[in-house]
Amino acid sequence: MSILEKNDLVIIMKKSYMLDGLDCANCAAKMEKAINNLEEVKTATVNFMTAKLTIEADGDYDDLISKVEKVIRKIEPDVKIRKA
């Protein structure tokens, strides 16, 4: 977890998660697109090779993560998200 400070005004949080069981590159791309479509998310990347999801967002992560989980479950129910 790191904090990127921009102009001392907006603080954007960046968090990483592991996606256990991610073994389909196409699904990874689909997840990335779907997570980016979530309103709270500024940018999200799913790195297929390291099975890592990085989300930049402002606001409440706990709330966001349950939404992200839902998105992931819809695309690939076998993938489990956990804190990196």
Next chain:
Amino acid sequence: MREALIIKNRLPLIIVSAVIFAAAILIHSSIAWLGLVLFIASYLIAGGNVLYKAVRNILHGKVFDENFLMTIATIGALCIGKYTEAVAVMLFYQVGELFQSYAVAKSRKSISELMDIRPDHANVKRGENIITVDPSEVEIGETIIIKVGEKVPLDGEVIDGTSSIDTSALTGESVPREVSAGNEVLSGCINLNGVLTVKVIKGFEESTVSKILDLVENASSKKSKSENFITKFARVYTPIVVVIALALAVVPTLILPDAVFADWLYRALTFLVVSCPCALVISIPLSFFGGLGGASRRGILIKGSNYLEALAKTEIMVFDKTGTLTEGVFNVQKIHSVSITEDELLELATYAENFSTHPISMSLKRCYEKDIDSSQVENVKEIAGHGITADVKGRAVAVGNSKLMDELGVSHLSDEILGTTLHVAVDGEYAGYIIISDRLKSDATEAVTKLKSKHVKKIAMLTGDSEFVGTRIARQLSIDEVYAELLPADKVEKVEELMKQKSAKGVLTFVGDGINDAPVLARADIGVAMGGMGSDAAIEAADVVIMTDEPSKLVDAITISKRTLKIVYQNIAFALTVKLAVLILAALGVANMWEAIFADVGVTIIAILNSFRALWVGNSVNSELSSAVPSPESMEVG
């Protein structure tokens, strides 16, 4: 490891299914009903989980799901009596999936092997006892003991013992380095043959090993253009193929009077078999991942696939001089005083520079040798690009270049000498100068020559040094352009100017040692920080970090980039051509489901095998560079 589990579970199913499938083919012609039962049995054994996923995913409303499309294709084939094809599609699809899992697991493992540099314990001396703790629990200033064969857990300075250490995990350099008291050792190296007592100088989080791991783990999150292109392509490819398949099944039978529905349905089903863009989607990140891994093994840490991709397009390469092309180790060559004694001149200059971390200050201290009483230095002011003013022992001392003297209105001798001239003024009077010079790195000339052979059109050098020194060095290295007497801020401006000269697709790569040039590193298309973990700001700002001091590593980096790109383009071209050809032939009724299986599974396997070559690029570079050393462990695949 989950992937290993999948392979373990799926492989027996595939084998059983294949055996039953073979039996079915043999029996089918004599006992039709038994053959059919065996076909269906092998189909269900091979494709059970695909059918399950298809049902589950279609309930989520995912029409273009590959499992669903495969299910439609195979069930359709079964319905029109193409049993052999139906089972073969499912069986080979599973073989392809298995191979993908295997390939991904293998690649991921290669990165976790790289992570093997993480030290798991430290032997710390507390009181009379030596206790073994986690490296993160050791504090700066504590003493640790490193036994033979152990990893150096934290960065530190050797206080006792001699040994050789293997730095290959950090630098890719396989020749061990000899260390003894006074030398610095970096975490992640392996102690080979003597017990070392080391004073810790950096906490675990700040230690080299943590920084490298962080960099490697977070690499490739930034995606290459090729990867983004393929992701976008995949998004439209499947729907288009499916729509055409649907049209093929329906339209001809409605329009053509003698069209046989089963025949066109077969063509449509063949389309569905080719509808998965898997080969492309998986082989591209796999290739880049391999290239990034190959580069790290050679001590070149690249922060993302996009940078690996862009390196090959370097048109203009800009080098910072000091510490990048030259060793950055200055030595006092000459002391010339005009008013005070030489010793006094050196003493005043050294005291004034006491708080500076600049290499020049280090060289003065080395020459002065005596201890410095820092309480006698006051009012230190560092003027970037000019020098330092300070009150030393009650006297106003100014140490710096000719610009500083001009600014202070002190007349001084001219400095037309190869090296850096430090002018010293005491109480507003010129006192003399000290000449400090630097040396070119041994591979600097080779690096510049080879970069030119790699189609880097222009090589430029930036330096804060005098025009005279700059031009001399540039001529020696056959560098195309040199910009001298620059302040740190000027460097950004120069790089911006140079960026206007490149073509639209070209890339400007800036290489610096990270001291004072973080803004330039950030501004260039690709910023390369050299000389390892020197400055934190540089590692943060740089896109590529070269662990060793060799500028020739840039040649390696470009070579690896070009080879990786070549593999990526081969895969894209190959997969697209085969798929397109099979689609057209299938639409015309020439290609059957067997060709479609090849276009799907065969192409995936070939593309993955090809992408594995990217894992080896780091090693194959060796054969090209005479100065390079073989990497200690080569990747083994298959």
